[in-house]
Amino acid sequence: DQQVKQNSPSLSVQEGRISILNCDYTNSMFDYFLWYKKYPAEGPTFLISISSIKDKNEDGRFTVFLNKSAKHLSLHIVPSQPGDSAVYFCAARISGGYQKVTFGTGTKLQVIP
Amino acid sequence: DVKVTQSSRYLVKRTGEKVFLECVQDMDHENMFWYRQDPGLGLRLIYFSYDVKMKEKGDIPEGYSVSREKKERFSLILESASTNQTSMYLCASSLAASGRIEQFFGPGTRLTVL
Numbered sequence: 001d002q003q004v005k006q007n008s009p010s011l012s013v014q015e016g017r018i019s020i021l022n023c024d025y026t027n028s029m030f031d032y033f034l035w036y037k038k039y040p041a042e043g044p045t046f047l048i049s050i051s052s053i054k055d056k057n058e059d060g061r062f063t064v065f066l067n068k069s070a071k072h073l074s075l076h077i078v079p080s081q082p083g084d085s086a087v088y089f090c091a092a093r094i095s096g097g098y099q100k101v102t103f104g105t106g107t108k109l110q111v112i113p
Numbered sequence: 114d115v116k117v118t119q120s121s122r123y124l125v126k127r128t129g130e131k132v133f134l135e136c137v138q139d140m141d142h143e144n145m146f147w148y149r150q151d152p153g154l155g156l157r158l159i160y161f162s163y164d165v166k167m168k169e170k171g172d173i174p175e176g177y178s179v180s181r182e183k184k185e186r187f188s189l190i191l192e193s194a195s196t197n198q199t200s201m202y203l204c205a206s207s208l209a210a211s212g213r214i215e216q217f218f219g220p221g222t223r224l225t226v227l
Contacts (some may be wrong), residue, residue: 009153032214034214034215036218040222041122042220043117043203043205043218043220044218045218046215046217050164050217088157099207099208099209099214099216100145100146100161100169100171101216102172103156104155105153105154105155106155
């Protein structure tokens, strides 16, 4: 049972344009959401997070939006750069679940120069 | 610079062998995790530990065990390796403080079981 879903396995975007990566979840007990970026042959690195009490969080070129009623979050990257080419994972934590998170299946982003 | 290190980047083992994957973190983190990453399946949690000698099963613990004798070290053990355990194994750690739940990952171990 995949509780965190990333339905787009891949995405291609021109350099300078906006990249939008989507994530859907099914468990209403999730209270914290995170995005990680992963380059080949490296471990994932934390990118940005959002608490369920917020609907938006920004950090430089990266913005995460949360729509709780739709159980949907998205990561916007503006402007996209070739160095952003990586696999992006969204993850979610259940309230009271220690630090355990559930990851999505990932979306491979390619930014074309 | 914070660091999570894993004992091997690449490992090749034979079916039935006992395999040890070691993970060490230098951040004094309470929590440590073992995941496996497979194409199309994302990261799946095998086991985690929130304190020395404490462990909890993740989503796919079958065929694995873990050991945490020291705070900085978390070992994943494949008691009898099988071909379906060929995968990328990732170790991570995090603080126990509820306000900061991001996990820090090691570079991964690519395990091939023949």
